Each structure stands twice: as C-alpha cells, then as structure tokens.
Amino acid sequence: MIYSPRGVEDILPSKTPLYQWVEKQAERLFQLYGFEEIRTPIFEKTELFLRTVGQETDVGKQMYTFKDKRGRSLSLRPEATASIARAYLEHKLNSKRGEWRVYYMGPMFRYERPQAHRLREFRQIGVEVIGQESPWLDVEIIEMAFQLLRKLGIASFDLHLNYLGCQKCRKRYVEELKQYFSSKVQYLCSVCQQRYQTNLLRILDCKKAQCRQVTEKAPEIITYLCPDCQEKFSRLQEGLTFMKIPFILDHQLVRGLDYYTRTIFEITSTQLGAQDAICGGGRYDDLIEELGGPSTPAIGFSLGVERLLATLNNPDTERQMRVRPLLYIATVGEEAKKVGIHLVTLGRSLGMRASLNLYSKGLSWQLKSAHRAGASWVVMVGEDEIRRGEYILRDMYSGEQKQVTESELEGIMRDLGQERKVKS
RNA sequence: GUGGGCGUAGCUCAGUUGGUUAGAGCACUGGACUGUGGCUCCAGAUGUCGGGGGUUCGAAUCCCCUCGCUCACCCCA
DSSP: OOOOOOOOOOOTTTTTHHHHHHHHHHHHHHHHTTEEOOOOOOOEHHHHHHHHTTSSSHHHHHHOEEEOOOOOEEEEESSSHHHHHHHHTTOOOOOGGOOOOEEEEEEEEEEOOOOBBOSSEEEEEHHHHHHOOHHHHHHHHHHHHHHHHHHHOOEEEEEEEEEEHHHHHHHEEEEEHHHHHHHHHHSSSSHHHHHHHHHHGGGGGGGHHHHHHHTTEEEEEEEEOOHHHHHHHHHHHHHHHHHOOOEETTTTTOSSSSTOOEEEEEEEETTTTSSSEEEEEEOTTHHHHHHSSSSEEEEEEEEEHHHHHHHOSSHHHHHHOOOOOEEEEOOOSSHHHHHHHHHHHHHHHOOOOEEEOOOOOHHHHHHHHHTTTEEEEEEEHHHHHHHTTEEEEETTTTOOOEEHHHHHHHHHHHHHHHHHHHHH
C-alpha cells in the first residue's frame, strides 16, 4: 500500500464543493474590482525565487528544489508574486497604459513540518496590482480583502498593519537599528545573532523573551520615514479610517519575504490557534526593478484557502453546492440494462442529471442506492415493463408512482431539464 | 530543525494490578418485506491490536528500536 507523501492531502468529492464555492466567491468579487485571472507555472527557475523571496528568508529555505534532466535547478513555487512579476516583465506589459490587475488561485509548496492548518501543499487565492503607487490603492485592496472575508461569512479577524518605508528611509533605519543592536548582540538568541548579520529586520518579530526585551526599546521605523513615505502612510491610515476598516498598528510586524516595502499587512483569524494568518500582503515597489525592469510600484495579497475553510464554523456543503435533481434508472435483467442505457442517455440529452444502475441487484437494493445518491425520481425497468412498453416512474419524496410510456417519460424529462435551466 | 501526545474493525473510540475466544456505536451484508428506499426489529461478517525485537508460562497491556499521524516551537497562507 502506497500512501500520499507527508504534508499533502486529497480533497475528496465531499470537500471539493467548498473549495469551488470559495473560489467562485473570490472570482466574482475580484471581477467587480477589475481583476482578470492569470495562471503561471507551478515551478520556476530556482533563481527567480532566490532573487525575489530572498535566500535567507524561511520561505527561501523551505523550497522544494530539484534538478531537471539537464541539471537546471527548478523549484515548486512557494508563492505566486515572483512568477507574476516575472510574467509582467517577460510579456512586456508596461504600466504606461495603467495598472495591471490580476488574480490567481492554485497550489503553493513549502517544505515545513506539517501541523494544524499548515501543509506542504496548500492553496492560495491572491491578487496583484502592478503599476500604481497611490496609497488609496492600498485602501482599495485591503477593503477588497475585507469584502471577501465578509462574503465568505468569516466573522472575527484582525488586520495587522505596518509600514516599512522605501529604500531610502529603510536604509537610514537599518543603520540606526544596527547601531542600536551592536551593543546588545550578546543578549539576543542564537538565531537572532545570525540575523544580525543576514536579516536585521527579522529580529524585530522574534518571539523569544530575551529578544523581546531588546527589541522593545529598539527604534521604530515610523520615526525614520522620509517625507514621501510619511505622507503615504498617513493617507493610508486616513483612508482605512474613512472606509471604517479597523486596523491594529503593529510595529513588530515584518513579513517573511524580502521584497516587501512600505505597506505590509496580515489578517489573522481569532479562532484558529497557532497558524492563524489567513491573509498576508503588502507593497513591493522595488521588485520589478530588481528583476531588471523599470521602476514600477506594486501591491498584492494572498489568502490561504485551507485556513479560510478552517474558520468556517459550519461548512454546509449541501447548501453551498446546489446540485441538479437526479433521475435514477433501476433495472432488472440484462435486457432492461439495454433499455436503461438508452433512457439515461435520452435524459441527459434533455438536460437531466441521470444515472443508470448496472449492478445485478434486487429492486430493494437499487432503491436504497437511489435514496443514498439523493435521487428525486426513479424509473424502474424490468421484463414486464419492456413487454408492456410502459415504465414505472417513482417520485422519491412522496413515494407516488405511475406508469409512463417512453414518449411521456421524454416529455417529463424535458420539463424537468428545462425547469432547472430557468432556475439556474 | 526542536519538543509533547497518539497509533485497537471502513469511521469514532472502549479495553490497568499482563490471563482463555479483543469489544461498543455508526457504517456494511442478509432477513422480517421472495419486483419497491427512508423508520423499526432480528441475525451476521469484519481485525497482521502500526511494524520489528525483547521480558514472560502467557503481551493490545511492560521495555527498546522503528515507521506513521498529530499538536506545539520556529515561521507563515
């Protein structure tokens, strides 16, 4: 017996309607905001992610990397933004004509120790807007994320917000921070001592008590923002307040990807436990340029689908997925199966969802099976019916049944098929 | 990478001073109802007790190893 690899899971038919429902809600909403779908490859050259995500970040270290037959290093995508930025440049979609708004949904891969709401293959839904620097866009994007969460019926969540500034202010800040930490390195945990060399900002959100003591009094980036960033940050807060979007300013918030600039945010569910981040995003105004393109501002976010579903307290699959009524054809004898294949095909051609029983079982078993399948009607075909040229049609809700000729049955199936079309 | 918890029927789980044939509920199969579902009743089938080794007259139970799952740290969606 071969089992699935660690950290991945099958989404069985009992669960897929929920995924479809979430995806549909997201799609509809994003389209209202002017987004179009993009589908990028599941794997890319490893180099792309190392350049964008960052080599020293956790996400960078958690990649599924492999060599192809020519020895080229490829990696399964740990996130989508890098691919989208790459595609933007590769297809020369410059921003002169305005912003480029795209959304995506699909699996991402990170090699981590699996735990509740953290898998090695997980699905994300996200958006990116490339070519717009206005902080009002940040408001629009965050507002859209809120809309989606509300639409999905996710009740309690918090928006954590921070502002990292641009290269200029960050440079001054990092210098200041380095100076501040220089005398205190010995008080930091071993990981942070490493970070002092490679990834200074990460020290800020280290959860260890010993590091907390040091970071508590560390200078905050807010006080080092350049006039332009200050202006943008206050516009952002003004906009969020104006749109009645509550947020929590969190100066310790530093995201796990190197490319972020200015606005960063994370939405956490208050009912998930340890892995509570259901949405994360922010600006990456320098990324396109770092990839060799013109200086182009951009912003995006992504949501973890599994985590979204985990916050839905009562995922009622039946209600989410309204399925068509089912016509079940029960047969007794080989000759009846032959008639059955004809009838089931006829029904389907008239727009009915129909299924044909091929097991050589008694009627009792077949009705039970029809009931289990949720059939609304059962047509019974046996030797007597074939001889008479009339089949038995049973209404599975009332239990009433009557004899119908094939042309009568055809009429009924046409009505039922039609009726459904009008409703949907 | 570091810790904790757990692996008994298809599923959820009982099963302590180690003692005959390892249990329940749900699901399943058959019957009451021999060509008519849901409800009820009756009957039945089901296990390498995760795997390997050890202790013992005897191990699901105790010890060691191993695999798997799970939760947490870390980090993130």
